[in-house]
Amino acid sequence: MTSQSSEEQTPLGVVVSGSLTRGVEVRLDVSVSVEDMAVGRYVAIEGTKHRFFGMITDVSLETIDPRLAITPPDVSDPFIAQVITGTATYGKLRVLPMLTIGGDAASILEGPQPAKTVPAHFSGVKLASQRDVEIVFGAEDEKRFYVGTPLDMETKVCLNIAEFVKRSNGVFGKSGTGKTFLTRLLLVGMLQKNAAVSLVFDMHSEYGWEGKTEKGYKVKGLKQLFPSKVAIFTLDEESSKRRKVSTDVVVRIGYDEIEPEDVELLRQTLNLTEASAQTVYQLAREFGDRKWLETVLNLNEDDGKQLISRLNIHDSTYRNLRRGLENLRRFSFLVPRARENSVQRILEYLDRGINVILEFGKFDDFAAYILVANLLSRRIHAKYRENAEREMGGEVAPSRPLVITIEEAHRFLNPEISSRTIFGRIAREMRKYNVTLLVIDQRPSGIDGEVMSQLGTKITCLLDDERDLDSVLTGTSGKSELKSVLAKLETKQQALIFGHAVPMPVVIKTREYGTAESYKELGFLEAAELKKKTEKDIEDLWT
């Protein structure tokens, strides 16, 4: 920390040229080594009227005379090397001014504003101080959740969770870059700040009870940290039992709840032809929306033949459809008649402000995931929509904002099907009905551009595919600069956050998660005490 504070005082250099769109160029002072600079770091620029806050987006080497590059001086002589450094040869930074922090009272009240101009020539540039970062990203309070620290700094970067949940958001990154950890943090944040309730479709059963780090040690899931605020639903009771997870509800879905649209979404995963997907609608008209699946699955060969001749369906289409639908039978959570309405149960929990995590257990394939996530979300969304409409009529209180977390989002939101899935609609409608998405994906280029552009805040870990980078940064100002930052992230514990919930793009070192201390910071102590208290209560009851 001491080295940090001394560093704050060191001037880095002066602004020599540049523009608002490309960023300003800063000539490094002699005393500053280019090797100490890093893209993604924050600098403060003292303009004559404003104080600017910006990010280093490029570092380059310059010479005053091109001849130097052709006949380099004798740098084996330390004296000459010392003299040449910073004079005939010097380092240059490109800094993207992001915000202005005004000096007068009015601008202090308004807070940092987006930079609409650049600092004057030869304005002094310094590394941003802890205080600057605090002014920009705010301190942790009832709305802001601490997600990490800027690179090489100890200050907290806080995410405005209240703003965050107002729009759909995305977490992106290559596999193994810490998406799950980040998501877990965000879920804790939403829970802790009471900004929204979450419904998590937990494909790999890693958010609810327990997850594993890449190194293999276990980290606590949300239920362990906040037992009274989280409910675990499961599709696969046995898997949950084996993992010794205390589940709240076992989800069963009746055949009658599966609609033709659900099957259409599964077309690729169930290997259905276009024609057979269309046939489903025909069958639904014939047998009714609620009965068609059960009826079709129970048809024997003769009945089948009669049916196809009556409805004029091609034999191969019918066989293709039957084969596909037979696949659904292996999902033991699908039953002809569900005893209780799972959607209703989920809604009950959500209404009480309890976050619901749906574990998939052994059904961690895309078919089950897409089917269940889509089916449940559609109904939940319909209820929310209904409630929102009633609220407009003044009948009921607004429902709690709901954030639905989905993994492998490109399966739901790719351009081909995004217009048809409920998630595509939620992403587009935004917060109108109080439902937003948290999409997690490793292949953002697979997601419909229209959906990507609607995401409020994007949090991305390392991405190196050109198309993924482009798709994540669509519509962001300073795209090419951010691209260079994004491609240089470390593979672990680093992420770039930009969008609605932060005043400017920020590279963070993600907050620690998984140590006893980190749990304590996240409010686990309280939960532990609560547990102790409950145990004591039970003991008292028996003695």
Place this chain on the structure above:
Amino acid sequence: MDTKEIKNQKSKVKDGYGSKIAEVIEASSAEFTAQCYKLDQAPPLGSLVKTQDRPGDIYGVIYNVETHSLEPGRRVVARGQNLEAEEEIFTANPQLSRLLTTDFRVLVVGYGEGKNWHQYLPPKPASIHGFVYTCRLEEVSAFTQSLDFLSLLVNAKIPVPVDEVAGACLRYASQAHGDPNAFLVKAGKELAGIMSNDVNRLNSLLKRLK
């Protein structure tokens, strides 16, 4: 310049506590010529000297030292053919020290009074017959805290190679500073700024600073 010489010079600057060594015999705005009171007793090339004047003392860097006959038409002739040692020439011909003289030429690099220096040309040239003094070590150190005079020095049009003079001057001044190397680096950086359009010249001058 070898170390012995530097030491010598250092002691000279120290000992010659503002010692009066010469007199201005020719002056222009940018330079002046001084005649030494003693034959062959000129300060070394590149050293800082000053002459009393108004509005302030004029400071300059010695860029050329010359010993010649006082009378222009009368050439010096060789006299030591039959003598053992060089000193004997002067003993045998006592008139020689009266007939010969040592002059040095000084490039004006600033003026001022006390420690209030301006490192640019004075409003008027040095007064003729003004006394010329060597500068004390502390004065050299104080004067060279600012290196603005370097541009006057390296851009001068003089009959001797100017970079040689600049090199000698900086080597000499560096000895007056607590950390000679740091001073030379600082000066080198200043030169790099001045000579940004001619890196080859810069390179060769930097080699002369060691």
